[in-house]
Amino acid sequence: MSDKPFVILGKEVKKGERAFLELDVAKLHTRSSLKISIIVERAKQDGPTLLLMGGVHGDEVNGVAIVRDIIRKKYNKPTKGTVICIPVLNVFGYLNQTREFPDGRDLNRVFPGSSSGSLASQFAHRFTKDIAPLVDYVIDFHAGGSARENFPNVRGDLGNEKMFELAKVFGAPFILHSRCIAKSLRETLTKMGKTVILYEGGKSKHLDQFIISHGVNGALNIMTYLGMRDDAPTSSVHPVIIKKSKWIRAPFSGMFQPLVANGSKVAKKTLLGRITDPYGEFEKKVFAPLDGHIFNVNMAAIVNKGDALFHISVEIFE
Incomplete structure (x- = not known):
């Protein structure tokens, strides 16, 4: 196994080498090519392959910033194994600061994709065929949609022992039980035998250094745990493990003012x-x-009746 070549997008990356690759997605209406940048760092010693990725939803820029910081600080250079970084998966959405692909589809709802489907589906198929088989572990960085702001949390199926262990190692304040969504990237990777965790932090179109730092430190904790780096773990936390949660929704439309801090523990009738x-x-x-525990707060100034305002834990592991 140690002598098997590591080939990605037709290029062999030898032990101790770095590669900057581009995955062709499509051409814009201007005929300009649109490509996904992929940075590969392979250590001289064998070990697992870890994929760090952001921008599955193009407007969730905190995830992009987390992977960018990991690359800038050279944390993606392992002492064992291989680290693949994809800072921006949905370049279309990132360019336009939208969640979706130009065809209006959510990339995270079309996996594993199809070679003859929609633009988003074709891209999902290419990723599933050319990138996914090469990895062992994945950290997928996300943010809250619209104006909903996530306190740092890791999501995954708590029934998956390997995933649960990685979620605890990551070190976010909250771990949320979340089964795989149909046709999501996580579902496809899990079916392929990969161990995947999602990090959620902040909100779309907004950079938050508190959120970014949690994401970078969490990735370092995972790499250390997997034996890919020799760093000491960052300060340990005892995460609140949420088995069940619910949204508190707006009973009326109007101007909205939240009065509790995100991440707070609250009592009934607070x-x-x-x-x-x-x-x-x-x-x-x-x-x-x-x-x-409140772990998501809607920061919109105006809300409509039925809008999600607060995400609160219902049942936790003691």
Whole structure:
């Protein structure tokens, strides 16, 4: 196994070598080529292959910044094994600061893709065929959609022992039980026998150094645990492990003001926020329906009835 060549996108990366590769996606309407940048660092000693990736959703820039920082600080240079970095998977969305591909599809809902499907599906197929088989472990960096801000948390199926162990090693304040979503990247990789965790932090279109630092440190913890680096683990935390959660939704439309800090533990009937009208005649308070931990807060100034306001734990591992 140690003598088997490591070939990615037709290029052999020898032990101790670095490679900067590009995966052709498509041509823009201007006929300019659009390519995905892939940075490979292979150690002189054998070990596992770890994929670090951001920008599956093009507007989730914290994930892009995490992988970028890992590369800039040369943390992706392992002493054993191979690290593959893809800072921006959905370049289309990143260019336009949108979640989706130009065909309107969510890339994370079309895996494993098809060679003759939509643009997003064709790209998913290319990734599944050319990149996914080469890796053993994956950390997929995400952020909250729209104005919903995630406190740093790791997500995965707690029934998967290898995944659960990596989630604890990562060191985020929260671990959230989350089964694979149909046609997601995580589902496809899991079916291929890969161990995948998702890191969620911050919100779309917003860079947050607190979130980025948690993501970088978590990746270092994983690499150290896998024997790929010789770093000492970053400061340990005792994560809150959430088995079940629910969204607290807006009972009315109006201007929204959250009144609790993201990441807080709250008691039942705690005042979480208020919804008002612009005329000073209407004010409705939002209370916690149970004891729990808040790990996602909607930061939108205006909300509509039924909008998700707070994500709260319902059941946790003690």
